Amino acid sequence: MTLRRASCSCGQLHLVCRGEPVRVSMCHCLACQQRTGSAFGVQARFHRDEITALEGRSTRFVRVADSGNSITFHFCPVCGTTVYWELGALPDFIAVAVGAFADPSFPAPRVSIYEKRSHSWALPAELELEHLD
Numbered sequence: 001m002t003l004r005r006a007s008c009s010c011g012q013l014h015l016v017c018r019g020e021p022v023r024v025s026m027c028h029c030l031a032c033q034q035r036t037g038s039a040f041g042v043q044a045r046f047h048r049d050e051i052t053a054l055e056g057r058s059t060r061f062v063r064v065a066d067s068g069n070s071i072t073f074h075f076c077p078v079c080g081t082t083v084y085w086e087l088g089a090l091p092d093f094i095a096v097a098v099g100a101f102a103d104p105s106f107p108a109p110r111v112s113i114y115e116k117r118s119h120s121w122a123l124p125a126e127l128e129l130e131h132l133d
Helices: 030-036
Strands: 003-007 014-018 023-027 041-047 051-055 059-064 070-075 082-087 093-097 111-113 128-130
Touching (some): 003 082, 030 041
Parallel strands (some): 111 128
Antiparallel strands (some): 003 014, 014 051, 070 082, 082 093
16 A cells, blocks of 8 residues: 655654545645645645544644635644645545655646636646636
């Protein structure tokens, strides 16, 4: 079984995921752009029971999504890296920032959301699109 370790830049906050993600997606919403400082955010969702280790201190930030659901982001209080988040509407899952795995062979996103807010150069054609404004 595959084990993947994700961590913040300084290594203080980290977790281990067992198995394959149930979904890998990229989000082009403005909130993800601001959170990441990039043109989009990329997440891998895992069943909560597939998180085998979760260690380190995190600072939390709760944001209400356009849907009205809350998202609780966990980031390292030392280096500021967002490592994972909990989706209020999907309590059985944890989303992990794909970049936190630091693994160029990580599975590619298959879903894209908020593409109407994407930068014109940031949308790969082979993704399944979920049309959210």
